[in-house]
Amino acid sequence: MSVTFEIRTGAALLTIDNPPVNVTSQAVRAALAAALDKAEAAGVSRVVLTGAGKTFVAGADAREFNAPPVPPHLPDIVARIESFPVPVVAAINGAALGGGLELALGCHARIAATTATLGLPEVTLGVVPGAGGTQRLPRLIGLQPALSLIAEGRVIGAAEAEKMGIVDVLAHDPVAVALSFALPPRHATGALPNPAADDAAVEAARAAARRRAPGQIAPQRAIDLVAASVILPLGEGLAQERLTFLDLKTSDQAAALRHIFFAERAAMARGKAGGQEISRAVVVGGGTMGASIAYALAGAGIHVALVEVSLAALEKARTNVAGLYDEAVKRGKITAEAAANEQAVRLAFHVGYDALPRAEIAIEAAFEDMTVKRAIFARLDAALPDTAILATNTSYLDVNAVMEGVRNPSRVLGLHFFSPAHVMKLLEVVRAKNTSEATMATALKLSARLKKIPVLAGVCDGFIGNRILTRYRQTTDLMLLEGAMPWQVDAAMRGFGMAMGPYEVQDLSGLDIAYANRKRLKWKTRPDIRYVPIADRIVDETGRLGRKTGCGWYDYADGKVTPSSVIERIVIEESDRAGLVRRAFTDAEIVERAVTAMVEEGVRILEEGIAETPADIDLTMVHGYAFPRWRGGPMHYAERLGLSGFLSRIETLAAADPVSWRVPDLLRRAISEGKTLEELSGRMK
Structure with missing residues (x-):
């Protein structure tokens, strides 16, 4: 009743x-x-x-x-x-x-x-x-x-x-x-x-x-x-x-916001389906990400052993963690006494892997290098029981390759936290080829305890979010070659509702991160993409790495952000080198092409079973990459506007640039059968 x-x-x-x-x-x-x-x-x-x-x-x-x-x-x-x-x-x-x-x-x-x-x-x-x-x-x-x-x-x-x-x-x-x-x-x-x-x-x-x-x-x-x-x-x-x-x-906005609301509820409900309760964890790496993960775990009542490679690195890790507690005290989120007690009781610091506690999970948060990560997991595999879950926080790398050779591969997976890990609610839970249902259930239970929104992802380069981000940036780079400028692209995407444009984001995170990723993927020699040299030239020739060096895509001086004549020169030179006659872009055209790229890549991710549902893609882009919540994420946005319109755009773009654009079969099927992407989505194996 x-x-x-x-x-x-x-x-x-x-x-x-x-x-x-x-x-x-x-x-x-x-x-x-x-x-x-x-x-x-x-x-x-x-x-x-x-x-x-x-x-x-x-x-x-x-x-x-x-x-x-x-x-x-x-x-x-x-x-x-x-x-x-x-x-x-x-x-x-x-x-x-x-x-x-x-x-x-x-x-x-x-x-x-x-x-x-x-x-x-x-x-x-x-x-x-x-x-x-x-x-x-x-x-x-x-x-x-x-x-x-x-x-x-x-x-x-x-x-x-x-x-x-x-x-x-x-x-x-x-x-x-x-x-x-x-x-x-x-x-x-x-x-x-x-x-x-x-x-x-x-x-x-x-x-x-x-x-x-x-x-x-x-x-x-x-x-x-x-x-x-x-x-x-x-x-x-x-x-x-x-x-x-x-x-x-x-209205469209209300439909989008309801979509995200229900998607969040469904994602967070995943943590209620069984799984082991975590009481002790190991975190490897005490840099910005590792310290933030350790802080989040300790705040959830979990005892954490933070591992570093040397005493000097360990002291830096202590400083990083203490800084997070100091910030929390200043913001009134915890008292100074409680912060001191939590650090003393729940956090321990170790040099190397000897005498680690019998933890139920270990999370690696080292930098993106396959050799380094594999060495870490070899040490963790030897130091911990073969029942302990081994999780990598990699943003791009193949989880299966990272974990190759580990005993009992059923307990390995990816846990891709977003920075800062104690603030960002999104968590990509990446299923490796041998990950067991019990391991997934425990990871999702931990996600719920950390009050995260978990999205399930399969193994591919960049998983869901960074894969779409890479395609988005590649598409806007091509528009630079054709006639746009970075500041126009950024303004257009902010006008669409993104918190920042792609070049502003790169300046904030550092141009060296994407630069290293392009080198790793050998973009310059790949036949399946149109390589745009602009960003690599900025790093190689100018050393402009973004805000941390005082200049990147923009100039940063005296508290002001201004378009850079250096960048403008490089962009125009690369257009000339490519034999392109530059043309004017409208903001609407920039937005349409950039969002269409996100949608196309999202449909491919569904087609390949990398994402379990379109809503997982939407949650990833809204919570991890500031896609406007009131537009519902790229997949909801595409269905609300009409998939046939996106098909037409992709066909037109593919006719002009077949290397960069191809119509996903799943998109054609959805339109021809009159079904939603949700109804046709494959499920991860």
Whole structure:
């Protein structure tokens, strides 16, 4: 039953029970309406509304957004609660988010558990509150704090909610308090006066939304609605809010954001399917990545032995790890005392592989060199039990080759963390040819413990993310030859919604990284790609490696970033050398070609079974490479726009450049059979 009803001391207790998070599906709304009818007929003195389990109500059922709304509608339920003949009190036992908080705002009073969270995060799904949140919340707490919560989609704790005036009382047992609480003499939330005007707060919220969510529609529309609460009567404000919600819920942005939301949930659920609990881990390499991995593991309660090759390297590793704790203390994420204790109890530092603990997993985080990595795993294989999982953090290399010769190859795999590992949520879990299901389950369980979003990948150069990144950069390099400049490409991709353009990213990470990868893959002599010498010339002839050397694709001086005449000269020289007449590119053309390259490579990754689902590719690109979340990732974006359009583009590009472009068979099949990429995707073996 989705809503239970019982009488306690003359009050009706209505408990929303729709596991796992009590979303307000149509069945819940109908049951709640029926329960209110029953409470009114019973002549109770008050009604207490709460949720079963650890959640009050976590919001609307987003799965219903693709269908026409079916009554009873949530705004009508909230209005009924607000005008109910006896007071309705919200006993907020856990998360009250979106429609959950809107239900509570319709109540006469709100009692919250000390651990409860509250918020109206609808903008993060590309919509606005649709059951009165934009009109009732500013009447209750004022314009500026309501703007902050609604336009940012911010979720707050119960203590902050009490300070704001959203919650009346905090209680360990909110139901018990709600049943006996002396009700405050006041008007219903919707009957409170309009909030005072604050033009400065509105403009500040708009500017913040443009910075935080460039290109996104919902935050600005939410600000419009909250601002309108100053002048509109409640009924008119609610009507505008509902129209805006219904308009946005079927938009491309809302569909994309829902896609990513559900893909994240599905990926994180992978960690619940069994697997061994990790208590001890070995991390090899104490550089930026290794230190960050060790810090993340220790923070999750795992004892870590960090291995380096010398005392000097070990001291540097200690410094790197300590720096991460110092930063956490400064940001208020941990106390100085807890940081010191965690380092003392959970972290040990070793020179070499003697006397390592009997760890359940070892993660190698050395630099990208096959010989070095294979030597490390030979030592780990000898030092640890043959049941210990051996994981490489390689970004590109063949996991099977890295692990060749290891005893019991069923326990080897890749765990590709993204930098910084303690911050970035994405984790590529790479299945080697002999990796067992038990090893995969344990790796996914560890991912869940680290609060990562795991994507499953097969073995190929660059796995999912770096393989697409390589193709993306190769495509933009070709556009440089044909007539574009790096700064135009970067601006065009930022305009599309990428956080940074490809050349800005290279300057940040260092041009030497991609340079070494091109050398490893022998790009200069390969017949299957069009080699573009521009980036190699920059490294070989100028030593410009990016921000770390003060110059790269751009010049960096006196805190300013400017296009470089040196780079412009090299680009034009290489166009001349290739015999190409340079032409003008529009930003739209740059974006179309770059994204088409991502899509084509993504389809090939599916075709080869390297990725398990299109959603895994989308999660990789959104969380690892800043593809705009509100576009849903390249695979969702392609299907939303229409696969036939991408087929046409690839065919046109392939006719002009058959070396760089080929139509994937999977793309032709999807279009000819009228199926989605998900339906046709191969599964990794």
